[in-house]
Amino acid sequence: MTVKPEDSPHVPATGSGSEASMGEVYLIGAGPGAPDLLTLRAARLLETADVVLHDRLVTQDVLALAGPGAERVFVGKSRNRHPVPQERINALLIAHARLGRRVVRLKGGDPFMFGRGGEEIETLMEAGVPFQVVPGITAATGCSAYAGIPLTHRDHASSCVFVAGHRRNGRLQLDYLPLVRPKQTVVVYMGLLGLEELCQGLHRQGMAADMPAALVEQGTTDQQRVLVGTITTLPAIAERERARAPTLVIIGTVVRLRERLHWFQGGGSGEGFHALK
Numbered sequence: 699m700t701v702k703p704e705d706s707p708h709v710p711a712t713g714s715g716s717e718a719s720m721g722e723v724y725l726i727g728a729g730p731g732a733p734d735l736l737t738l739r740a741a742r743l744l745e746t747a748d749v750v751l752h753d754r755l756v757t758q759d760v761l762a763l764a765g766p767g768a769e770r771v772f773v774g775k776s777r778n779r780h781p782v783p784q785e786r787i788n789a790l791l792i793a794h795a796r797l798g799r800r801v802v803r804l805k806g807g808d809p810f811m812f813g814r815g816g817e818e819i820e821t822l823m824e825a826g827v828p829f830q831v832v833p834g835i836t837a838a839t840g841c842s843a844y845a846g847i848p849l850t851h852r853d854h855a856s857s858c859v860f861v862a863g864h865r866r867n868g869r870l871q872l873d874y875l876p877l878v879r880p881k882q883t884v885v886v887y888m889g890l891l892g893l894e895e896l897c898q899g900l901h902r903q904g905m906a907a908d909m910p911a912a913l914v915e916q917g918t919t920d921q922q923r924v925l926v927g928t929i930t931t932l933p934a935i936a937e938r939e940r941a942r943a944p945t946l947v948i949i950g951t952v953v954r955l956r957e958r959l960h961w962f963q964g965g966g967s968g969e970g971f972h973a974l975k
């Protein structure tokens with residue numbers, strides 16, 4: 699039985715009665731892009747997978763770690779395709795496992811960070827499908843490291859908050875009050891389209907107009923770009939530079955550290971990075 703990577707992958711029929719014994723689902727964090735940022739466990743499980751269901755943010759380099767016989771099923775959102783509804787993804791995971799397969803559900807970053815991983819394992823539990831969760835390096839820690847912007851620092855930030863910056867019904871659904879605190883870093887996932895609204899909201903809530911802010915595009919990959927400004931200037935910089943998703947926004951005085959701490963240069967050869975001397 700094969701499942702083709704169509705717009706809306708079909709759920710394989712599992713039939714009834716006594717066919718294959720139950721397989722297992724591995725909900726794996728694929729990290730932020732570079733394949734060597736996967737955990738060893740993730741790489742090992744990928745190698746032995748029968749089928750891999752993957753999102754848009756999972757790079758080809760990471761997918762290449764799956765064995766040649768593994769079926770690859772795209773279940774993410776992309777510009778030319780309708781997203782596969784979450785219920786359908788859940789049904790696919792269960793159906794493949796019931797066929798006795800080793801199913802890898804591969805998600806960008808970490809499955810439990812804005813990744814709907816919780817919903818997926820809840821469904822598996824209800825269906826009695828065995829599973830494991832393998833954490834991945836989330837975009838915040840990957841981008842922070844590769845941009846040379848520590849998320850916490852003794853002199854700058856003793857706390858860090860992660861927020862989703864996507865708009866619903868045309869507006870950001872953010873509570874700005876807890877975001878505007880001294881010695882705190884704010885990390886915004888999915889914040890590109892709402893960047894201007896976000897920065898204005900933070901300023902209205904009392905954040906200094908000259909608070910440093912950085913936007914990291916395609917963090918950790920050869921194509922990484924880092925745009926630096928303040929909450930006043932970053933939206934215009936992002937527009938001028940035609941920033942494109944995936945991007946992560948880091949706001950706080952920690953951003954100033956990049957001047958001294960940046961070490962990564964994308965677009966290099968081989969591993970695609972080297973430390974600046």
Ligand SMILES: C[S@@+](CC[C@H](N)C(=O)[O-])C[C@H]1O[C@@H](n2cnc3c(N)ncnc32)[C@H](O)[C@@H]1O
Pocket residue numbers: 730731755805806807808809810811812813835836837838841886887888889914915916917918919943944945946
């Ligand atoms: C649906 S969320 C998934 C987050 C993911 N589960 C994680 O832990 O990183 C997608 C958002 O993650 C961020 N993101 C993921 N990978 C990124 C990367 N390599 N560079 C910059 N941002 C990234 C972007 O904000 C993107 O819109």
